[in-house]
Amino acid sequence: MRPLVAGNWKMNGLTASLAELASLKEGLAVLGPRLGCDVLVCPPASLIAQAAAAAAGAFALGGQDCHPKGSGAHTGDISAEMLKDAGASFVIVGHSERRQHHGESDGDVAAKAQAAWRAGLKAIICIGETEAQRHAGDANDNCGRQLEGSVPGGASAANTVIAYEPVWAIGTGKIPTAADITAMHDHIRSSLVRRLGEGARGMPILYGGSVKPDNAGEILNLPEVGGALVGGASLKAIDFLSIITAISAS
Numbered sequence: 001m002r003p004l005v006a007g008n009w010k011m012n013g014l015t016a017s018l019a020e021l022a023s024l025k026e027g028l029a030v031l032g033p034r035l036g037c038d039v040l041v042c043p044p045a046s047l048i049a050q051a052a053a054a055a056a057g058a059f060a061l062g063g064q065d066c067h068p069k070g071s072g073a074h075t076g077d078i079s080a081e082m083l084k085d086a087g088a089s090f091v092i093v094g095h096s097e098r099r100q101h102h103g104e105s106d107g108d109v110a111a112k113a114q115a116a117w118r119a120g121l122k123a124i125i126c127i128g129e130t131e132a133q134r135h136a137g138d139a140n141d142n143c144g145r146q147l148e149g150s151v152p153g154g155a156s157a158a159n160t161v162i163a164y165e166p167v168w169a170i171g172t173g174k175i176p177t178a179a180d181i182t183a184m185h186d187h188i189r190s191s192l193v194r195r196l197g198e199g200a201r202g203m204p205i206l207y208g209g210s211v212k213p214d215n216a217g218e219i220l221n222l223p224e225v226g227g228a229l230v231g232g233a234s235l236k237a238i239d240f241l242s243i244i245t246a247i248s249a250s
């Protein structure tokens, strides 16, 4: 399974930021055959079409959310079909910032994942426990429930990527121990296989939350970690390339 290193720009990026994508493309060209992973950037929707032109196939583009419907009277929303049309091949659904700030339920996330598939996009379905849940010993149960509710039955290695992002590790500089990441990824894998069958062994499980150039090598080498979903450190090509290089060297 080739790892996936994905950048989530969140609500950051103006046209000037396309220069970072040009630098990323240059850096990937320098790595050439030493590149050991697939690379994805999820910029704000406003930049996807220009980013796809800048990437020229050197890396993939993705959206950060989509509406369950393909079109209609949904002011301010964007459909998976629109993302695909702009040049995306992935879309993140159920990020904790959407769950927390927009009240998205597991059911909403599942509907968005199905919308992604309908449009021909791969869904990156995010799950992760809060700090209180971890302290209460409820991390596994919480993530199990989120998987159950957010990952539709039709999920396969061909259409879905899971991202484990502990809420308390996002943007905080705090990361779980290597043992905790491994244990959670094992738990996610066995839950997926139990529900979806043996085919789910090929479904990538990314880790996300404060992945930086200096910790990427260790995290990405852990068993069952199929790549990373990177926030802040994906905004600058130099940092994102360091993370990509960590996996390429590992």
Ligand code: 13P
Pocket: 008, 095, 165, 169, 170, 171, 172, 173, 208, 209, 210, 211, 229, 230, 231, 232, 233
């Ligand atoms: P940070 O890498 O900034 O902690 O963000 C992680 C994240 O939320 C990616 O989706």
